[in-house]
Amino acid sequence: xxxPKELLYSKSHEWISFDGDTAKVGLTDFAQNALGGLVFVNLxxxxxxxxxxxxxxxxxxxxxxxxxxxxxxxxxxxxxxxLLDQPELINQSPxxxxxxxxxxISDKEELLDAAAYEAFCAEEE
Amino acid sequence: xxxxxxxxxCHVACGGKIVPFAGYLLPVQxxxxxxxxxxxxxxxxxxxxxxxxxxxxxxxxxALANLNHLLTNDFTNMYDGQVRYSxxxxxxxxxxxxxxxxxxxxxxxxxxxxASNRHKDVAWMQEHLFGECTIEDISDxxxxxxxxxxxxxxxxxxxxxxxEIPAKYYSFVxxxxxxxxxxxxxxxxxxxxxxxxLYLSNENAPKLWNLLLETGKPEGxxxxxxxxxxxLRLEAGMPLYGHExxxxxxxxxxxxxxxVKMGKEAFIGKKGIEAKGxxxxxxxxxxxxxxxxxxxxxxxxxxxxxxxxxxxGTHCPxxxxxxxxALLDIAYTEPGTQVEAEVRxxxxxxxxxxxxxxxxx
Numbered sequence: 272x273x274x275p276k277e278l279l280y281s282k283s284h285e286w287i288s289f290d291g292d293t294a295k296v297g298l299t300d301f302a303q304n305a306l307g308g309l310v311f312v313n314l315x316x317x318x319x320x321x322x323x324x325x326x327x328x329x330x331x332x333x334x335x336x337x338x339x340x341x342x343x344x345x346x347x348x349x350x351x352x353x354l355l356d357q358p359e360l361i362n363q364s365p366x367x368x369x370x371x372x373x374x375x376i377s378d379k380e381e382l383l384d385a386a387a388y389e390a391f392c393a394e395e396e
Numbered sequence: 397x398x399x400x401x402x403x404x405x406c407h408v409a410c411g412g413k414i415v416p417f418a419g420y421l422l423p424v425q426x427x428x429x430x431x432x433x434x435x436x437x438x439x440x441x442x443x444x445x446x447x448x449x450x451x452x453x454x455x456x457x458x459a460l461a462n463l464n465h466l467l468t469n470d471f472t473n474m475y476d477g478q479v480r481y482s483x484x485x486x487x488x489x490x491x492x493x494x495x496x497x498x499x500x501x502x503x504x505x506x507x508x509x510x511a512s513n514r515h516k517d518v519a520w521m522q523e524h525l526f527g528e529c530t531i532e533d534i535s536d537x538x539x540x541x542x543x544x545x546x547x548x549x550x551x552x553x554x555x556x557x558x559x560e561i562p563a564k565y566y567s568f569v570x571x572x573x574x575x576x577x578x579x580x581x582x583x584x585x586x587x588x589x590x591x592x593x594l595y596l597s598n599e600n601a602p603k604l605w606n607l608l609l610e611t612g613k614p615e616g617x618x619x620x621x622x623x624x625x626x627x628l629r630l631e632a633g634m635p636l637y638g639h640e641x642x643x644x645x646x647x648x649x650x651x652x653x654x655x656v657k658m659g660k661e662a663f664i665g666k667k668g669i670e671a672k673g674x675x676x677x678x679x680x681x682x683x684x685x686x687x688x689x690x691x692x693x694x695x696x697x698x699x700x701x702x703x704x705x706x707x708x709g710t711h712c713p714x715x716x717x718x719x720x721x722a723l724l725d726i727a728y729t730e731p732g733t734q735v736e737a738e739v740r741x742x743x744x745x746x747x748x749x750x751x752x753x754x755x756x757x
Contacts, residue, residue, distance in 0.1 A: 310711040
């Protein structure tokens with residue numbers, strides 16, 4: 272399992288990368304592997320208010336649909352439109368295939384660093 | 397507790413993700429994933445463990461009369477080595493199960509039923525048995541492999557003599573040998589692709605599984621799980637018990653009229669089907685034109701009202717778009733009809749299309 276050190280992680284298997292006032296959110300390698308080949312992604316819209324711990328997107332594999340939870344509260348400032356046509360990018364390179372970017376961040380979940388997240392996944396398996 | 401098929405250890409060795417299904421522990425997919433497995437069957441070949449299926453033998457002078465009374469199809473004009481699809485109905489026309497019948501001889505038949513319905517089916521069969529006829533549930537002693545895909549024949553030819561490979565769709569060779577193992581070889585399947593199903597002893601099953609995978613490697617053969625089995629049958633527009641038919645849906649509503657011979661003498665369910673009169677709803681194919689996947693149990697709307705519900709749905713890896721099957725009010729079943737399905741609080745557009753979605757060239 273690939274878990275980059277520079278990122279933070281949620282217990283619902285999103286990664287988050289803070290960059291100044293905004294943060295990009297994606298799905299972890301563990302998540303994409305558990306979901307299998309993704310065939311659809313539904314993303315929020317720019318300007319949507321999001322709340323930490325609440326669902327704001329979903330991804331679908333052949334087998335099932337899974338919610339994506341937002342690790343922070345704020346406002347969507349960008350979405351990765353490339354994923355709408357190529358959801359498989361999440362499977363191919365989960366840490367490049369960010370789903371959405373949040374600005375005006377007012378609150379965040381308790382997040383794990385890479386080592387803690389790996390330990391958490393090991394327990395889940 | 398779930399049972400293991402004789403191939404359980406093979407699935408684990410192949411990297412199968414094991415899930416409980418119909419009382420058995422079976423692989424939903426292997427390391428390659430559902431999409432790869434699906435594509436292998438459409439373009440090369442795939443190997444499935446379907447040992448969970450139920451097998452029942454009908455034997456005796458009145459075996460044929462029993463089947464013609466119990467089942468909706470007509471088995472009178474079959475030849476030895478022929479296979480025929482049928483539905484088994486309740487008196488009211490609801491479906492007990494769908495199944496296939498193998499004529500071994502005029503007085504001996506093999507019936508293959510859905511794993512999840514096996515015990516219910518056998519009880520129903522026992523209850524309606526008459527005359528000089530016995531039935532035997534041999535499910536626990538029989539393993540079944542499905543070798544499916546355009547390269548299936550080339551793989552089988554390496555392990556079997558030409559005359560032991562059934563030449564026609566829905567025919568079988570009773571005493572064949574594959575790689576030296578005794579098998580009943582039938583040209584049947586549940587993928588919409590050319591292929592074979594091999595019935596053999598539990599003891600030989602793991603050996604043949606490994607031999608087939610090894611032999612079929614150059615032809616691109618890979619093991620496939622329940623996930624691909626479902627997407628393949630859905631893409632091919634094939635109904636599944638518990639989805640497109642059940643005790644509340646009659647076979648004509650499912651579009652199985654070809655296997656319901658209303659012209660033959662009395663059979664269980666005939667009166668019930670007749671009493672219903674003209675169809676008020678029918679199974680259709682839906683091609684999703686909006687964004688997202690419509691899965692089972694989604695309400696379907698048209699003209700501002702609910703007109704039915706989906707029974708199955710998924711993304712079709714080969715066709716490259718999602719499809720669903722649905723039972724809709726008869727007024728909305730013409731191909732080209734525009735509908736919407738409600739999925740997680742949102743409406744997804746779809747169009748009624750002819751079944752099957754996929755038909756092999």
